[in-house]
Amino acid sequence: MVGLMIGAVIVAVLPLIFILGSLIVRGAGSLSVAFFTRMPVPAGETGGGVLHAIVGTLIIVGIAALMGVPIGMGAGLHAAEYPGSKISWTARFVADVMNGTPSIVVGVFAYTLVVAPQKHYSAFAGSLALAVLMVPMIMRSTEELIKLVPNSLREAALALGYARWRTSLSIVLRTALPGIVTGSLLAIARVAGETAPLLLTALGNQYFSVDINGPMETLPHVVYKYATGPYEEWHQFAWAAALVLILVVLVLSIAARIATRQKFGGARG
Amino acid sequence: MATSAVPAVHDRAARPRSLSGSSRHDQLFRAILTACALAIPVLIVMLLIVLVRGADPAIRKFGLHFIVDSTWDPIAGKFGAFPLIVGTLLTSLLALVIAVPLSLGVAIYLTEFAPEMVRKPIAMTIELLAAIPSVVYGLWGVFVLMPILRTAVFPLLRSVLGFLPFFQGVIYGPSVLAASVILAIMIMPFIMSVSREVLLAVPNSQREAALALGATRWEAVRTAIVPYARSGILGAIILGLGRALGETMAVTMLIGNRHEIVASLFAPGYTMAAVIANEFAEAQDRMHFAAMTYVALVLFLVTVIINAAARLLIWRVSRGAGSGGKEL
Numbered sequence: 001m002v003g004l005m006i007g008a009v010i011v012a013v014l015p016l017i018f019i020l021g022s023l024i025v026r027g028a029g030s031l032s033v034a035f036f037t038r039m040p041v042p043a044g045e046t047g048g049g050v051l052h053a054i055v056g057t058l059i060i061v062g063i064a065a066l067m068g069v070p071i072g073m074g075a076g077l078h079a080a081e082y083p084g085s086k087i088s089w090t091a092r093f094v095a096d097v098m099n100g101t102p103s104i105v106v107g108v109f110a111y112t113l114v115v116a117p118q119k120h121y122s123a124f125a126g127s128l129a130l131a132v133l134m135v136p137m138i139m140r141s142t143e144e145l146i147k148l149v150p151n152s153l154r155e156a157a158l159a160l161g162y163a164r165w166r167t168s169l170s171i172v173l174r175t176a177l178p179g180i181v182t183g184s185l186l187a188i189a190r191v192a193g194e195t196a197p198l199l200l201t202a203l204g205n206q207y208f209s210v211d212i213n214g215p216m217e218t219l220p221h222v223v224y225k226y227a228t229g230p231y232e233e234w235h236q237f238a239w240a241a242a243l244v245l246i247l248v249v250l251v252l253s254i255a256a257r258i259a260t261r262q263k264f265g266g267a268r269g
Numbered sequence: 270m271a272t273s274a275v276p277a278v279h280d281r282a283a284r285p286r287s288l289s290g291s292s293r294h295d296q297l298f299r300a301i302l303t304a305c306a307l308a309i310p311v312l313i314v315m316l317l318i319v320l321v322r323g324a325d326p327a328i329r330k331f332g333l334h335f336i337v338d339s340t341w342d343p344i345a346g347k348f349g350a351f352p353l354i355v356g357t358l359l360t361s362l363l364a365l366v367i368a369v370p371l372s373l374g375v376a377i378y379l380t381e382f383a384p385e386m387v388r389k390p391i392a393m394t395i396e397l398l399a400a401i402p403s404v405v406y407g408l409w410g411v412f413v414l415m416p417i418l419r420t421a422v423f424p425l426l427r428s429v430l431g432f433l434p435f436f437q438g439v440i441y442g443p444s445v446l447a448a449s450v451i452l453a454i455m456i457m458p459f460i461m462s463v464s465r466e467v468l469l470a471v472p473n474s475q476r477e478a479a480l481a482l483g484a485t486r487w488e489a490v491r492t493a494i495v496p497y498a499r500s501g502i503l504g505a506i507i508l509g510l511g512r513a514l515g516e517t518m519a520v521t522m523l524i525g526n527r528h529e530i531v532a533s534l535f536a537p538g539y540t541m542a543a544v545i546a547n548e549f550a551e552a553q554d555r556m557h558f559a560a561m562t563y564v565a566l567v568l569f570l571v572t573v574i575i576n577a578a579a580r581l582l583i584w585r586v587s588r589g590a591g592s593g594g595k596e597l
Contacts, residue, residue, distance in 0.1 A: 001487050002382050008374030009391060012461065015454045016398050019409050026412075074305025081302070091306040093580065094313050100508065100576035101316075101569065102515025104542045108565040109316050111549070112323040116558075132312060139309065165298030193402025196517035196542070200549050220404045224518060227408045235412065242405045253400040257393070 020246075027243030030236050035244075039208060040237070050241055052208040056123065056216040060202055061192045063127035063212065068134030069184050075135070076142025076180075081168055092143070095136035106132050107197030115201060123209075123216035126202030130191040137190065141183030145176045182256035189252035193245060195220035219245045313573075320569060323562035326555060335563055341528040341544075343552070348560035350567065352530050356538040357568075360445055360520060361513035363534070364452035369506055371453075372460035380468040381490050392465060399458035407522035410451040415442045415523065418450065423535055438533040443525030446534040451519045460509040467501030467583065468494065504582030511575040515568060517542040541568045 038049035075095070079088040106129045114125035149172050157167040173180070195218075198204075203215040204225060210216075219241055226238035321328075327335065331348060338349025375395065379388050423440045430436040471494050479493035480486070495502070525537020526547055541564050552558050 002378070005374045005378035005382065008371045009378060012371055012375050012395055012457055013391065016394060016401075018413070019401060019405070022409055022413050023405070071305050071308050074302050075309055078299075078302035078306040082299070087303055087306050091309045093577075094310045096580045097573055097576045098309065098313055100511040100515070100572055100579075102517065102542055102572055104515065104517040104545050105320070105565045105569045105572075106316070108323070108545060108549070108562055109319050112319050112562065116323075132316075135312070136309060163292055164295045168298065189400065193400075193404070195402065195404040196546055199546055203550060220402055220518075223404045223408055224522075227404075227411060228522065238408055239412075242408050245402060246405055249400055249402060250397065253397065 023239065023243045023246060026236070027239035027241075030240035031243065035240060040206070048237070050217075050219065050222055050237075050244070052205065053217040053219045053222045053241070054244075055208070055210065056202070056205070057192060057218045057220075059210060059212065060123050060126045060198070060216060060218055061130060061188060063124065064130035064134060064191060065184070065188050067127065068131035068187075069138055071131075072135040072138025072184070072187070073142050073180060075139040077146060077168065077173060079139065079143040080146035081172070091139065095139045098136040099140070101133075102196075103129070103133055103194050104196040104200075107200040110197060111200040118213075120213075121201065121203040121215040123202045123212045123214065126198045126216070126218070127212070129197035129201055130194060133191050133194065133197070134187050137187040138184050141187065142176075142180050145179035145183060146172060148179070149175045185252050185256040189249045189256070192252075193220055193249050195224050199224075219248075316569065320562055320566040324559055324566045327559035327563040330556070331560075331563075335560075336567065339528075339530070343548070343554060343557045346554065346556045348556070348563075350541065350560075350564050352528050353539050353541045353544055353564060354567070355530050356445065356524070357514055357540040357542070359538070360449045360452055360524065360540060361510055363446070363449035364456055364513045365506065365510055367450065367453035368457040368460055368509060372457045372505075372509075373464060373502065375461050376465040376468055377490055377495070379465055381486065381494065392462065395458050396462055397458075398454070399462070403455070403516060403518040404522075406451055406455055407519040410447065410519055410523045414451060415447050418442075418447050427535070434532040435534045438531075438535055440535045441525060441537060443523055443537050444535050445524060445538040448520045448524035448538070448540075449534075451523055452513045452516055455516060455519060456509040456512045459512055460505050463505035463508055463583065464498070464502045467498045467505060470501070471497050500582045500585055504579040507575055507579035507582065511572050511579060514575070515542055515572050517546050521546045541565075 034047060035049040036054065037051055038047070039052055040050065041048035075091055078085075079092050082088055109132070110125045110129035114128060115121055153171055153175060154167055157171040158164070162171070198218055198221055202218060202221070204221045205215045205217045222241045223238050223245060226234040226241065229235075229238075327348060331338065335348065335350055336354060337351050339351045340347045340349045341352070342348070375391075379392055383391065419440060419442045423444075423446070426436050427440065475493045475497050476489055479489035484492060520540050521543040524540060524543060526539050526543060527537040528539055528544075529536075531538070545561050545565055548557070549561055552561065
């Protein structure tokens with residue numbers, strides 16, 4: 001049986017190695033400085049870059065984080081500080097359920113709410129969809145991390161006469177902050193790779209654009225568009241864009257995990 | 270230390286109030302946090318309302334027939350989601366069939382058998398699979414996985430299992446089976462990490478009792494540990510199912526996108542999420558939008574029910590963890 005299980009481990013780890021390997025083999029060759037600093041060229045020509053998509057991803061994900069992080073953190077703080085309240089229970093349960101909501105459904109939501117009334121695609125609608133996906137994730141990670149703060153810290157602050165709100169903000173939240181930041185980074189990394197909701201909202205844009213009211217290109221959408229296109233050069237381009245995307249996502253996730261482990265390993269040990 | 274005498278005087282008066290949580294600042298603080306917490310349930314209700322209103326024309330025109338009707342003709346304005354629902358369920362269930370034994374094997378190995386040193390690195394490596402964006406799975410699936418399946422795996426399946434109607438017919442690249450394989454790879458990390466957490470929550474006394482009665486380690490797993498964690502593992506599997514049902518990009522790129530139900534798993538199909546991703550940006554007609562919003566509504570309701578059920582099951586295990594072996 002143990003042999004079978006080791007086999008399962010090998011089969012389970014294999015795809016990761018295989019995927020990373022293909023990305024490096026097929027994508028690395030097309031990477032150059034121009035890939036990060038230039039715009040795409042028409043089909044048939046070689047070269048070009050994804051500057052517009054990198055900037056677009058930064059803008060869309062950045063605005064999503066501005067909307068999603070404070071609400072998620074507030075909700076997480078509420079759940080950890082008032083664990084018995086009905087609102088906390090409901091928010092926690094709904095957040096868990098929403099974590100499994102398909103991102104394409106959230107895309108339809110943002111489309112109906114923003115894109116349909118104004119009759120044109122918009123990067124802001126994309127940010128809204130990503131923020132909706134982000135809030136439940138950030139709420140749950142904030143709550144888990146605040147629960148790790150020793151109660152003695154809270155008691156000490158209250159015993160010194162701190163008001164509850166100051167205890168929550170400058171003692172409890174302050175102690176858990178490094179972990180909360182990395183938890184938020186993980187959530188941001190997750191939504192930065194989302195494609196489905198952006199297909200219905202930010203759509204994509206051949207040209208450089210910083211207008212959040214209009215369509216905007218993003219890295220995941222570049223991967224999708226060029227992978228499903230008919231030209232061999234496009235496929236090369238898709239692999240290179242995917243390599244950039246995965247580097248961003250994996251570096252964020254690995255850095256977040258390592259940072260959390262060190263901070264909390266030290267504090268509790 | 271001594272210099273804090275002045276604030277202490279002020280604080281002495283504040284202390285009883287701060288402890289009972291009734292000072293005005295505390296109330297304001299709590300009100301702000303409550304607003305954030307309420308935003309989450311409000312959001313899910315808004316999602317529901319927006320989807321129902323968007324789908325309204327289609328709901329009025331097709332009613333519940335929508336989910337059993339097979340026509341999808343945007344030009345004639347006739348829509349039925351039956352092939353989409355079948356395609357979604359079929360790919361997700363096939364993905365579970367592939368992913369569940371693998372992920373449970375890994376989870377049990379990592380919690381019960383693996384040397385201490387490799388447990389965390391392996392778990393972390395597999396969890397990194399969950400961080401890879403769906404569209405990258407799609408890209409890899411189209412250009413690396415699909416050629417392997419088409420040239421090696423599918424012909425083998427056809428020659429061995431060809432007597433079954435599911436493994437007959439022409440082998441295309443994009444197919445229900447290819448989409449199921451990529452889905453299996455994608456949901457495996459979720460099922461693995463949740464069931465690993467559930468197995469870790471099984472109290473040590475369970476293990477020790479079984480081993481003390483003379484069970485081998487494998488017998489302890491089979492008779493004492495897995496049964497104890499049963500409903501949590503079921504929750505993990507249902508959670509994986511929820512992920513698979515809503516997965517969009519990779520499936521869209523691999524399933525072939527055809528509104529038809531064919532017995533052969535080598536044939537192209539379609540899923541609810543894929544049709545929205547493919548047709549939404551190109552739709553012109555109001556009824557077409559409404560029909561796709563209706564599809565999104567159905568998908569939303571199905572995943573909400575599935576995720577709620579999974580969460581309740583997992584919570585039952587983690588809450589029952591203290592009550593030691595009663596379920597046996």
